[in-house]
Structure formats: structure tokens, C-alpha cells
Amino acid sequence: MDLDRSPLAAPFPDLPKIAGVTPRVARAGYKDWGRCDLTYVELAENTAVAGLFTRNVCCSSEVELGREQVRGGRARALVVNAGNSNAFTGYRGREAVEQIMAQVAKRLGCDRGEVFVSSTGVIGVPLPLDKARAGVSAALDAPECSWEEAAATIGTTDTFPKGALARAVIGDTTVTLAAIIKGSGMIAPDMATMLGYIFTDAAVEPAFLQDMLSAANERTFSCITVDSDTSTSDTVLAFATGRAGNAPLASPDAPGADAFAAALHDICRQLAHLVVRDGEGARKFIEVAVTGAVSDESARKVGLAIANSPLVKTAIAGEDANWGRVVMAVGKAGEPADRDTLSVGFGGHWVARDGVPLPDYDETPVAEHLRGSEVRIDVDLGLGDGRATVWTCDLTHGYIAINADYRS
Amino acid sequence: MDLDRSPLAAPFPDLPKIAGVTPRVARAGYKDWGRCDLTYVELAENTAVAGLFTRNVCCSSEVELGREQVRGGRARALVVNAGNSNAFTGYRGREAVEQIMAQVAKRLGCDRGEVFVSSTGVIGVPLPLDKARAGVSAALDAPECSWEEAAATIGTTDTFPKGALARAVIGDTTVTLAAIIKGSGMIAPDMATMLGYIFTDAAVEPAFLQDMLSAANERTFSCITVDSDTSTSDTVLAFATGRAGNAPLASPDAPGADAFAAALHDICRQLAHLVVRDGEGARKFIEVAVTGAVSDESARKVGLAIANSPLVKTAIAGEDANWGRVVMAVGKAGEPADRDTLSVGFGGHWVARDGVPLPDYDETPVAEHLRGSEVRIDVDLGLGDGRATVWTCDLTHGYIAINADYRS
Numbered sequence: 001m002d003l004d005r006s007p008l009a010a011p012f013p014d015l016p017k018i019a020g021v022t023p024r025v026a027r028a029g030y031k032d033w034g035r036c037d038l039t040y041v042e043l044a045e046n047t048a049v050a051g052l053f054t055r056n057v058c059c060s061s062e063v064e065l066g067r068e069q070v071r072g073g074r075a076r077a078l079v080v081n082a083g084n085s086n087a088f089t090g091y092r093g094r095e096a097v098e099q100i101m102a103q104v105a106k107r108l109g110c111d112r113g114e115v116f117v118s119s120t121g122v123i124g125v126p127l128p129l130d131k132a133r134a135g136v137s138a139a140l141d142a143p144e145c146s147w148e149e150a151a152a153t154i155g156t157t158d159t160f161p162k163g164a165l166a167r168a169v170i171g172d173t174t175v176t177l178a179a180i181i182k183g184s185g186m187i188a189p190d191m192a193t194m195l196g197y198i199f200t201d202a203a204v205e206p207a208f209l210q211d212m213l214s215a216a217n218e219r220t221f222s223c224i225t226v227d228s229d230t231s232t233s234d235t236v237l238a239f240a241t242g243r244a245g246n247a248p249l250a251s252p253d254a255p256g257a258d259a260f261a262a263a264l265h266d267i268c269r270q271l272a273h274l275v276v277r278d279g280e281g282a283r284k285f286i287e288v289a290v291t292g293a294v295s296d297e298s299a300r301k302v303g304l305a306i307a308n309s310p311l312v313k314t315a316i317a318g319e320d321a322n323w324g325r326v327v328m329a330v331g332k333a334g335e336p337a338d339r340d341t342l343s344v345g346f347g348g349h350w351v352a353r354d355g356v357p358l359p360d361y362d363e364t365p366v367a368e369h370l371r372g373s374e375v376r377i378d379v380d381l382g383l384g385d386g387r388a389t390v391w392t393c394d395l396t397h398g399y400i401a402i403n404a405d406y407r408s
Numbered sequence: 409m410d411l412d413r414s415p416l417a418a419p420f421p422d423l424p425k426i427a428g429v430t431p432r433v434a435r436a437g438y439k440d441w442g443r444c445d446l447t448y449v450e451l452a453e454n455t456a457v458a459g460l461f462t463r464n465v466c467c468s469s470e471v472e473l474g475r476e477q478v479r480g481g482r483a484r485a486l487v488v489n490a491g492n493s494n495a496f497t498g499y500r501g502r503e504a505v506e507q508i509m510a511q512v513a514k515r516l517g518c519d520r521g522e523v524f525v526s527s528t529g530v531i532g533v534p535l536p537l538d539k540a541r542a543g544v545s546a547a548l549d550a551p552e553c554s555w556e557e558a559a560a561t562i563g564t565t566d567t568f569p570k571g572a573l574a575r576a577v578i579g580d581t582t583v584t585l586a587a588i589i590k591g592s593g594m595i596a597p598d599m600a601t602m603l604g605y606i607f608t609d610a611a612v613e614p615a616f617l618q619d620m621l622s623a624a625n626e627r628t629f630s631c632i633t634v635d636s637d638t639s640t641s642d643t644v645l646a647f648a649t650g651r652a653g654n655a656p657l658a659s660p661d662a663p664g665a666d667a668f669a670a671a672l673h674d675i676c677r678q679l680a681h682l683v684v685r686d687g688e689g690a691r692k693f694i695e696v697a698v699t700g701a702v703s704d705e706s707a708r709k710v711g712l713a714i715a716n717s718p719l720v721k722t723a724i725a726g727e728d729a730n731w732g733r734v735v736m737a738v739g740k741a742g743e744p745a746d747r748d749t750l751s752v753g754f755g756g757h758w759v760a761r762d763g764v765p766l767p768d769y770d771e772t773p774v775a776e777h778l779r780g781s782e783v784r785i786d787v788d789l790g791l792g793d794g795r796a797t798v799w800t801c802d803l804t805h806g807y808i809a810i811n812a813d814y815r816s
Contacts, residue, residue: 058735232732232739323532331467355496396812401805
């Protein structure tokens with residue numbers, strides 16, 4: 001299937017080399033794609049790792065194993081297969097992952113548990129052992145590739161390669177974070193919902209890296225949705241090689257920890273937004289800003305009810321300031337809300353306040369805002385101080401075309 | 409907007425006159441529709457009433473008042489406005505409902521609380537008092553109309569009028585149930601999710617009528633979904649005029665109570681299916697049959713996760729036996745499930761059993777089943793005896809066209 005590049009696509013950023021990180025790509029031929037589909041990233045010894053994994057009960061062997069491996073805290077390599085998720089493939093799927101881990105561990109002379117594997121694509125077809133073996137072998141011997149090549153190689157229905165950059169100063173050392181991500185359908189919050197990889201030369205203790213990654217997740221990956229569907233393979237991994245030479249970060253009190261956490265949060269938000277920008281069929285990037293909820297968590301749930309509502313998403317696609325559908329979505333969220341204190345607006349213009357449409361509401365600036373490709377929905381519940389921002393995209397004919405015609 | 413008649417439409421049944429029930433229609437002109445949009449149904453004195461209402465927090469005044477009125481147990485009239493839901497309209501919306509109640513009560517010489525009002529259509533525009541008054545006035549003087557006319561008059565984006573019939577024998581009396589319903593978008597379970605009205609000549613005590621209606625709801629209206637969106641106005645009312653002359657039913661032990669409950673359940677299921685058959689953009693009617701869950705309620709939640717998944721619904725639209733998406737939806741439901749005991753099939757043909765795709769799976773009968781307009785998805789969780797059946801429709805370009813272009 002030939003997909004047009006998303007109109008919301010962002011150019012690939014100029015990502016620098018991260019000391020201790022070497023990406024390579026190869027072609028395993030999982031699909032008839034005529035392009036590389038296997039990404040291999042070699043990591044310096046003693047690289048710290050942290051991870052987020054799908055909570056989908058029917059997760060892949062890659063996710064099951066990865067969840068265990070992260071507990072070890074150290075990584076030497078990452079392998080990403082694109083075109084086959086290897087999920088719901090029973091013991092044969094697990095065998096394929098273990099083969100890849102063994103093959104790479106043997107070459108690097110490391111523990112198998114330090115080799116992380118992810119796969120994305122069709123569900124229910126075991127990853128073919130021979131193609132995986134040949135692909136990994138080719139990747140191990142391939143020259144170093146660019147970040148953009150790696151980002152393109154992990155993609156499936158993605159229409160553009162996605163990367164992000166952040167920096168932080170720890171003591172007198174500037175550390176760099178570079179990241180790539182794939183994802184555009186089967187995207188729902190509640191966890192990391194895609195394949196995303198963050199690489200930094202900072203020195204960070206694994207447990208603290210995990211704490212910071214989990215905290216960033218709450219306000220980034222857990223706040224996006226394309227279609228309310230949660231993949232069986234979703235994974236975000238953060239790797240810290242320590243090659244920048246800073247004093248290793250081990251706790252929130254360490255000098256520079258705040259700066260690094262802020263940079264990690266920033267790069268996670270960039271990645272999350274990029275996934276929404278490549279949401280299947282997306283023509284508009286939608287920010288849902290909820291205030292006045294009884295708690296932040298309640299605000300997030302209300303925001304997601306709005307962001308997951310097909311009627312709200314189609315209204316935005318139609319550039320229709322249909323605030324009644326926003327009211328409906330608030331009301332069905334199952335969270336505390338009071339019709340008589342509820343206010344709804346678009347792009348900073350209130351349309352209804354305290355449960356009543358504004359009598360002097362001027363449709364012109366709202367209509368203009370909705371014609372743009374970046375739309376904001378404002379909701380004030382008028383109950384408390386809870387707030388959250390959630391991101392999604394509109395629901396268009398493109399989503400139907402991609403998913404009714406494409407056998408993923 | 410001109411909508412094509414749903415390809416899943418059912419012909420309107422031959423509904424008989426129900427003793428003590430007189431429907432009439434008129435044109436209030438809430439929209440530029442050039443057709444009647446106000447339905448008035450007069451009920452014999454002492455008619456028992458029971459009701460189900462949306463749990464959407466941002467419900468309309470009609471729903472708020474109706475919930476109170478049902479406690480009185482008696483009804484003399486029903487007024488349904490189409491084209492304006494009068495939801496989220498504050499005190500002005502409530503004023504309009506109270507005006508209609510007073511106007512009808514005065515004519516009938518009954519209590520205002522015995523006049524039930526529903527409205528459906530655009531959210532956020534107060535029902536115009538003058539149009540409502542003139543419309544009600546015309547309806548009060550209109551001749552009796554057919555059930556089909558009444559069913560057509562309560563519709564909005566519906567593409568065909570929907571009615572259902574059931575009969576039961578109580579003692580030596582045959583009682584009749586006739587019902588009409590509207591709904592095709594903003595349809596989600598968890599309550600009555602549309603406007604539906606059931607009329608019977610049976611004599612039933614209000615409290616027992618409510619018990620039976622609530623029980624029927626659990627396995628009918630609460631088991632359908634079109635788009636996971638829950639309307640602010642949903643209402644189902646059952647009216648029992650008692651004119652059939654049976655010994656009044658007051659408890660499950662009464663002779664004939666089982667037969668009547670079965671007929672009520674049957675007519676509710678018919679109505680629920682009709683709404684799905686008119687689901688916005690629907691081309692296929694989908695039954696999701698879940699077995700082997702830890703409980704019936706758990707099975708229902710898993711069924712709804714499947715039925716609400718845009719990826720499953722688009723796969724069915726594309727006639728793709730994409731059982732991987734079914735697995736994904738099972739896994740995200742948040743209910744107990746075990747990948748290694750999970751089986752998935754279509755139309756009675758298993759595609760995967762106990763967590764592994766069947767090696768000898770023959771795609772031919774499954775593909776043939778999916779080409780039909782009635783599709784069944786079978787899921788066996790392999791954990792317990794819990795089971796549920798849920799109904800939905802596919803997600804097509806038609807849904808996007810209706811909702812991105814139509815300002816409801």
C-alpha cells in the first residue's frame with residue numbers, strides 16, 4: 001500500500017552521533033517491501049536501560065522478555081524487526097526472539113539478557129527463523145547508518161521517519177538525547193504505545209532512569225491516542241551509555257537530575273506528538289486542554305474521552321465547531337462533571353460557559369481556527385484544580401482507507 | 409443531508425393498534441426538514457410506565473425530568489421532538505419541556521408528571537418555545553397516524569423507520585407489544601442508548617414493569633454499540649395500558665409473567681438490532697459472541713472492547729479475517745484473559761485455538777462468511793463459563809461522510 005506522507009509530517013531533525021551508540025540496518029525480507037526492515041543498534045558496555053511496555057494482556061514474546069530484561073538494568077544491543085510483530089505466535093514466536101538474542105550475544109560476547117528485541121507488523125505469523133538469522137547476520141556486518149535511516153527502517157504504516165533531540169547540562173557536562181519512534185495506528189494511551197527508542201550519552205543509574213522514564217510517560221505517551229486501540233507490541237526503551245563522562249545520576253537530588261529529567265520529558269513529548277502527527281489518515285493535530293477537574297488524573301480521563309470520541313474527531317475533520325459533541329464526550333467519561341459549571345471552547349475562544357452557550361458568541365475566529373491544521377479544544381469543568389493535556393488527530397476517510405483495505 | 413437507506417434496513421413490520429394508545433404527528437419545524445418532526449402519543453388513563461435513561465452526566469432536562477416522572481409509575485402522554493435535543497441548554501431548555509408538559513396536561517386534565525417528553529437532534533440550542541407550542545397544539549388535534557409514520561417522525565439521521573412486535577399469553581389473554589425506536593449514531597452501551605418506546609395493552613404494575621425492562625436492557629440495549637459515543641438524551645420508555653384485561657402482573661411469580669418478560673426481552677432485542685442495522689455508514693451487521701470468560705459481565709466487557717475497536721470494525725468493512733486485531737482488542741479490554749487459552753474464529757470457523765493459529769486453517773469458508781452482510785466473530789477465552797453476545801456494525805467511509813459533513 002502506498003501511503004501519502006502525512007500533511008502534519010515534521011522534517012527529520014539533525015541528530016548527532018551519540019557516543020557509545022552505533023545503528024545499522026539490513027534487509028531481512030519479512031515483507032515484500034524492497035527496503036531495509038531490520039534495525040540493529042550496538043551499545044557501549046555498561047549501558048543503562050529502562051523501559052515501558054504495553055499492558056495489553058495478549059502481548060508479544062518480545063514484550064514479555066523485554067520486561068524481564070529491563071530488570072537487569074544493562075543493555076548491549078537492540079534489534080527491531082519491521083513487518084511482523086511476532087505477537088500471538090506461541091512458542092515458535094518466542095524461539096525466534098531467543099535465537100536473535102543468542103546470535104547477537106555470541107557476536108558481542110555479552111549476556112543474552114542484554115540484547116533487546118522488538119517486532120512490529122502483522123499479528124499471528126511467527127517470525128521466520130531463517131530470515132531473522134540472515135537479517136541479523138547482515139546487520140551485524142553492515143556499516144553504521146544515519147538516524148534517519150534507522151527511523152525509516154523501524155516504520156510500518158508510518159508515512160515519515162520520526163526523530164527527536166534534547167540536551168541537558170549535568171554539572172559542567174552537556175549530555176545529548178537522540179530518539180527515534182514509529183507508530184501511527186493501534187495507538188492508545190495507558191502505557192507506552194508504539195516502538196520508541198531514546199539514546200543518550202549521559203551516565204544514569206538504571207533504576208533512576210526507569211523512574212524518570214515512567215514519570216515522563218505519564219504526561220506524554222500516556223496522553224496520546226489515535227484510535228483507542230492498544231498494540232500488543234508497544235515498547236519504549238531508553239539507553240544511557242555514560243560516555244559523556246558526567247557524574248552518574250542516581251537520584252532526583254543529584255545535581256543535573258532535574259535538567260536531565262526535563263530533557264527526557266521534552267524528548268518523550270516530541271516523540272508522542274510525532275506519532276499523533278502520523279496518525280492514520282490524520283489531517284489535523286488536536287490538543288485537548290482540560291482544566292477545572294477534581295484531579296489531574298480525572299482531567300486526563302476526560303481529555304481522553306474527548307480525544308477518543310469518533311464524533312468529536314469527525315467534527316474536527318469537518319471543521320465543525322460542534323461543541324455539543326464535546327459536551328457529550330465529557331458526560332460519558334464517567335468522571336465528576338457538572339453540566340452547569342462546564343465551559344467549552346476552541347483555540348482560546350469560549351463557545352459555552354457554565355452550561356450555557358454564549359449569547360454573543362462570534363463564530364468567525366473559531367471557524368478560522370478550525371480551518372488550520374492545529375486545533376485546540378478547551379474544556380473547563382469548573383470543579384477543581386485538576387488539569388491535563390491530551391493529544392490526538394482527526395478521524396478521516398484516510399483512516400478507513402488504510403484500515404479497511406490494508407491487511408496489517 | 410440526503411442519506412441512502414441502510415443496506416441492512418429491515419422492512420417496517422405490520423404493527424397492530426394497541427388498545428389505549430393513539431399516536432399522532434405534526435410539524436413543529438425545528439429544522440428545515442419539510443416533514444413532521446413532533447410525535448404525540450396519547451395513553452389511556454392509568455397506563456403504567458417504566459423507563460431507562462442515559463447515564464451521560466451532561467444529560468438533557470427531558471432525561472432529568474423523565475427520571476423523576478417514572479417514579480410516579482403512571483403516564484398519559486408522550487411527546488417526542490426531532491431535530492433538536494434541547495440538551496445543554498440550561499434553564500431555557502427546561503422551560504421548554506415544562507411548557508410542553510403543562511400544555512398537554514391541561515388538554516388531558518391530567519397531572520403534568522404524567523406527560524413524558526423526549527427530544528433528539530442538535531445539542532446546545534434551546535427548543536424554541538413558540539415552535540414547540542404550535543407543534544404540540546397541531547399534534548393534539550391531528551388524526552391518529554400509523555406506527556410507521558410515528559417511527560419515521562422520531563428519526564433524525566436514521567435511514568429507515570424502525571418498529572417491532574411481540575406477543576405473550578397471560579392466563580387466557582393474548583397481550584401485544586408494539587414498539588418504535590430511533591438511533592444510528594452516538595450509540596454506546598451501558599444504558600438505554602437511543603429513543604425507544606414500547607407500548608402494550610397488558611396490565612402490569614409499574615414497579616414490576618421497571619424490573620423487567622431493566623433486566624431486558626442488560627442483554628439488549630446494553631449490548632450494542634455503533635461508535636462508543638453515549639448520547640445526552642437516550643431514553644427507552646415502556647407503557648402498559650392494561651386494556652387487554654389480563655390479571656395485572658405484579659411479580660415474577662404471577663402466571664404469565666415469564667411469558668411477558670420473554671416478549672419484552674424479545675422486542676428490546678429486536679429494537680436494539682434495528683439501531684445497529686441503521687448504524688451510521690453500516691454495511692455489515694456484526695455479532696460478537698464471547699464464551700469462556702470468568703463471568704458474564706467480563707464476557708460483555710471483552711465483547712464491547714472488540715465491538716468498539718476501530719481496527720476490528722474497519723477490518724470487517726474490508727472483509728479481512730484479521731483475527732490479530734481481535735486478539736489485540738481482547739488484550740486491551742482490561743479483563744482476565746490468557747493468550748495461551750484464547751481462541752478466535754469467524755462465522756463458526758476457528759482461525760486460532762489456544763493461542764496459536766490453526767496450521768490447517770482453511771481461509772475459503774471464512775472469506776465467504778465475511779463477504780456476507782451478517783458477520784459473526786467468535787471468541788473463546790478458555791477460562792470459565794461467562795458468556796455474552798454483543799452487536800455492532802462495521803466502520804466505513806459512510807460514517808466519516810455523515811459525521812464530518814453533517815452538523816448534528
